[in-house]
Amino acid sequence: MKNVFALLVTAALFSGATFACDKPAAPELPDPASAVTAQMIKAKNDVKAYLDAANSYIECVKGNASRHNAMIGEMETVAANFNEAVRAYKERMTAG
Template identity: 45%
Template sequence: MKKLLFAAACTAVLSSPVLACTAPGKAPEIPDPATAVTAQMVKSNNEVKEYVRAQEEYIACSGLGSREKRQALESLQEYADRFNQAVRAFKLASN
């Protein structure tokens, strides 16, 4: 019985969301819209979306102060804006 309770307690502690709060890796590269092909842009779009989602989750659970959170969100927004500009430039070049 004690082993069962210990196993349940360990499972609860190890599956805690706090322990799962890890910073995502490096931001994906944004392809050059002048030389990229559609497959590259689609792949990059998926990678950027995943990175932004992971970064938002990390910021929410990281315990950063309000100033650090604001800076991290501003940085993430700038990255997303750069990608969106690249997408717009790619669409213009493709037409």
């Protein structure tokens, strides 16, 4: 009987009931007015990693519409801010 109880406790500890969804932090973007190419490439990689982690988070919170929708909104904001930074960076590089 002890073994059955221990098995049930172990199963409960490793079940989805105790699994926490880790919301990713948005990456910091460089200032496109002064950024160098290496910073922009790093930002691109950071944004991609963030979006991948955000997609995993969305899978984890499946069924929780408010958390899902909040993450989608944040993803859209990060993508829009990154695209704006890239446009400004490219504009600066071609103007110089």
